[in-house]
Structures are given as C-alpha cells and as structure tokens.
Amino acid sequence: MPTRHVYAIRHGAANAFGELTGVGERQSDLTGRRLAALPVDMVWHSPLPRARACARLLAVHLPGVPVREAPELVDHIPYIPSDAPRAWAGFFDGYGDDEAAEARRRADALTARFARPAETETHEVLVTHAYPIAWLLRHALDAPPVRWLGLDSGNAALTALQYRDHVPPTLVVYNDMGHLPPDLCWTGFAAGPRP
Template identity: 60%
Template sequence: MATRYLYLARHGSADAFGELTDTGYKQADLLGERLAGLPVDAVWHSALPRAADSARQLARHLPQVPVAEAAELIDHVPYVPGKEEMPQAWAGFFDGFDEAEAASGERTAEALVARFTKAPERGEPDSHEVLVTHAYPIAWLVREALEAPPTRWLGLDSANTGLTVIEYRVGLSPTLVMFNDMSHLPGDLRWTGFRAADRP
C-alpha cells in the first residue's frame, strides 16, 4: 500500500524581523543532515524568509531535490474558536481578530489539508515531502491527523526545526509517527521558539 510521508518542520530560530539567526541556520543544517538518508521528493516552504531560508539551508543536504514555495504553508491562525468553545486561557490571544481574518485563516487551513494530506492512489508510488513552515500550520495538520476537535490545535507548539512525521494511506486514518522531535539538535540548540522554562 503506497504511503505519503510528510516531514513537517518549523523554520529555524529567527530574530524580531523574521530573519534566520546564526542559530537558525545551524538548526536547519542539522535537520538537513538528519533528512539526508531519506528518498525526499520535494521540499516545500512558506513564503516568509525564515522558512524559505531554512528550506534552502537544509536542502543543501538533499542534492537534486526541488525546493519550492507553497502558499498554503504561510503562517496563519487556522481556526478562531467561538465564544462557547473558547478556552478561557486563550481568550485574549484572539482579541482583534475580525470575521474576515478568521474566515481567511480557515480557508488557508482547508487548502493546506487538501493539498498535503491526500494519500497516494492505488498504483502510485510512495512520496516523501518536507514541509518547512510555522508552528500553527503544523499544529493544524497534527490536529487533523488525530481527528481532534478544531480547537485542539491550540497548545500544540513546535520548537524551531523540531521534526513531526505523519503518514497517509488510502482507507486508513493518518499515522502520527513523531511530533516535535529534536534529537538532531544538541542541547544548546533545542527548545528555541518556546517560552523560557526549564526543559528536560
């Protein structure tokens, strides 16, 4: 049975202007080393510089693999909960989101799922795609794979270049193989992108 493998990664660490830092380039390089042994067919990235630069950096370890922008990978809020389903701790986060912004985010999320989660048809080969994106699109794809309620994307955060893998097969629910794995990073390069806290 053919399988579609998605390797999802948040971009490397970036500065306040959205540009990769030296740490971000190192993280992306190490992720590329980790992915080098896989039969990757394509590397996709969002239009934002921090994701595009991360994709190009890791792709140095994937010679001959095409690298291209995918509009669906842009950083966006995929779902704004209604008042009746809003987790109280998150209520302030959505202040200022109007209906048009919420609808635009939902359309982008729908397009993301439609483009990247379709399993190969019978007779098609396996596919292996790397998606370099942002924390929210990754959270949405994980939520989708687990068939969780729409609000469950909240709190599913990813470290910079943390690796998430999802497999898709016809007739089966998606398989979440790993989430936010940082084993390719040394200790001093882990947990960037999270609030400061003691980490194991």
C-alpha cells in the same frame, strides 16, 4: 498501498525581522543532515523568508531534490474559536467573522494539499511554522478544531505523518529534536524547564 510521508519542520530560530539567526542556520543545517538519510522527493516551504532560508540550507544535504514554495504553508492562524478558552481569550481579541472565515479557508487549503494520500510513494519535507504544524497534527488525530491551540513546535523540530488510502493518518513522531545538540533545542518556546 502507497504512503505519503510528510516531514513537517518548523523553520530554524529567527530574529524579530523574520530572518534566520546564527542558531537558526545551524539548526537548519543539522536538520538537513538528518533528512539526508531519507529518500526525499520534494522540499516545500512557506513564502516567508525564514522558512525559505531554512529550506535552502537543509536542501544542501539533499542534492537534486527540488525546493519549491507552497503558499498553503504560510504562517497563519488556522482556526478561530467562537468561544475561545479563557487562557486564549486575549490572543483572539479583535478577531471577527471575516478573520474566522479566512482562517477556515487557509486551514482547508493546507489540509487539502498536504494531508491526504498520494498516488505513489512520496517523501515530502514541509518547512513551515508552528501554527500550520499544529493544524496538521490536530487534523491527523481527528481532534476538535480548537485543539490546535497549545500544540507548539520547536525550531527545526521534526513532525512526521503518514497518509494512506482507507486508513486514518499515522503520527510517527511529533516535535522530535533528537538531531539537535542541547544548546540548540527548545528555541521557539516560552522560557521554562524542559525535559
């Protein structure tokens, strides 16, 4: 049975203008080195500059692998709950029915394109953002839609999922930063103690 291997990567650390920082460039390079051991068929990236730059840097270690833009990977809120959890109420303040419908449309497009089996064995890298990764993880675990909240991803962290016909998706690893030295880990999170 063919397996679709999806390696979702949050782009490297970026500045307020959405451009990779020196740290983000180093993270992207190290991520590419890690992925070089895999039989990668395709690298897809979000249209945003930080994801595009990360994809190009990691692809240096994947010679001959096509690198393409996928609009479904753009940074977006995948789901707006009608009754937001108290801790998230301020985050969703001002979102209405139109925004909720657009969030559903984008989330459905993301999963329709990437969260399904393929006809042949494939290994795809998705360079995207924290929210789309959270949505893909929530979807793979068949968790309630609101569960995407709080599923953060570190910059250049690896989440690996597998899709096969007639079986639920498999979560292989989530938020793995083992390819990064300690000084490059945990960027993209709020300040606080880390394991």
